[in-house]
Amino acid sequence: MAEQRIPPTPNNFAVWFHYFVGDHDDLRHAVDLLIDHNRPFDNRTNQDLFETYIAPDADVVALETSERLHALMGTAKEFLATAIADNHSQMQAISNVADQSQAGVDPRALVAQLMNELARAATRATQLEAGFAEKTRELDVIRDSLSKSEERARTDTLTGLANRRALDEFLRKAQATAEWGEPLSVLMLDIDHFKTFNDNFGHGVGDQVLRLMAKVLRDKVRKHDLPARYGGEELIAVMPDADLGACADIAERIRRSIAECTITRRSTGEVLPNITVSIGVAQYRTDEAIADLIERCDRALYLAKGGGRNRVVTENELDRAWAAG
Known part of the structure; x- marks a missing residue:
């Protein structure tokens, strides 16, 4: 942590403890990739690592949900036990009326008694139905809470894009499909001179710019693609069923759209300098590791x-650059 100039906060300690003991393969791979490419472990990157791979909030939500479900199931059991007992009681009461009818009791008294038992049974049934309806609504609340918790666990809080956890899951599924011969490509973009921009205008404005980049990325990719935040100011899009050329075309549209954006500082109305991005594009090769695909795109x-800067480069140019170099 000292070598990477990482502040000794509890969250950062949690990340690097799990990295050191080696009990989280995805975390180790992500950190190693950052180190190998000399990426800075700034506050945003450190927070991303913590939220994506440690995420204690998910455990808290799971525990709270488990406790609520346990209490709900206990109440449901009580309702069922009451319903069973009421059914037995009702059957016994009706049986008693039947016995009295055979004994020659006044029919009017029997009818009144039977109507009274049926009314009591109807009242109990209505109360049980209301109780079950209430617990059903509570189940809906729990289901909604779990759904929102799952969504938060897979979403980057700043940009609203998918986070590294969701990205890794999507890549694994996309890789399985690509092994059957379907093309799979990725593009990775990085904001040009973003550190200088942050130094000049502040991280608040920098965050505003990053959210704008995320919106452009989300708007330009296809519905079945996955735009995600890779880390820091780097964004990525995974594009199933897209070859290198198709992915490069979309990358170019993204680059042009961002270069044409006019960014205004919200607090003052000041028009800020234009932002540009550099984009790398690569296509999956059969039987390769996903890490190799990402590394090639990164290069x-x-x-x-x-x-x-302010250009799109595909992996084909890596070979030409190596041959010329």
Whole structure:
């Protein structure tokens, strides 16, 4: 942590403890990738790592939900036991009326007694029905809470895009499909000179810009693609059923759209300098590890930055750059 200049906060300690003991493969891979590419462990990256791979809130929600379900099931058992007891009581009462009818008791008294028992049974049934309806509504609340908790656990809080956890899950599924011959491509974009922009205008404005980049990415990719926040100011899109050329075309539309954006500082109305992005594009190769695909895309991104920024570079240019180099 000292070598990477990471502040010794409890959340950061939790991340690096699990990294050190090696009990979380996805976390280890993510940190190793950041280190290998000399990425800074700034506050935003550290928070992303914690929220994506440690995420204690999910455990808290799970515990609270478990306790609520336990109490709900206990109440449901009580309702059922009451219903069974009431049924036995009602059957016994009706049986008693039947016995009295055979003994020659006044029919009017028997009818009154029978109507009274049926009215009591109807009242109990109505009360039980109301109780079950209430518990059904509570179940709906619990289901909604679990759904929202799951969504939060898979969403980056700043940009609203998928986070690393959701990205890794989507990539694994997309890889399985790609092994059957379907194309799979990814694009990765990084905001040019973002550190300088943050230094000049502050992290609040930087966050505003990052949210704008995320919106452009979300709007330009297809419905079945996954736009996600990869880390820091890097965003990524996974594109099933898209070859390298199709992915590069979408990447170019994203680049142009961002370059044409006019960004206004909310607090003052000041028009800020134009923002540009560099984008790398790569296509999955059969039987390769997903990490190799991402690494190749990342190298294409940095070739775009080294080539002057504000451009799209595909993995094909990596081979040409290597041959020329």
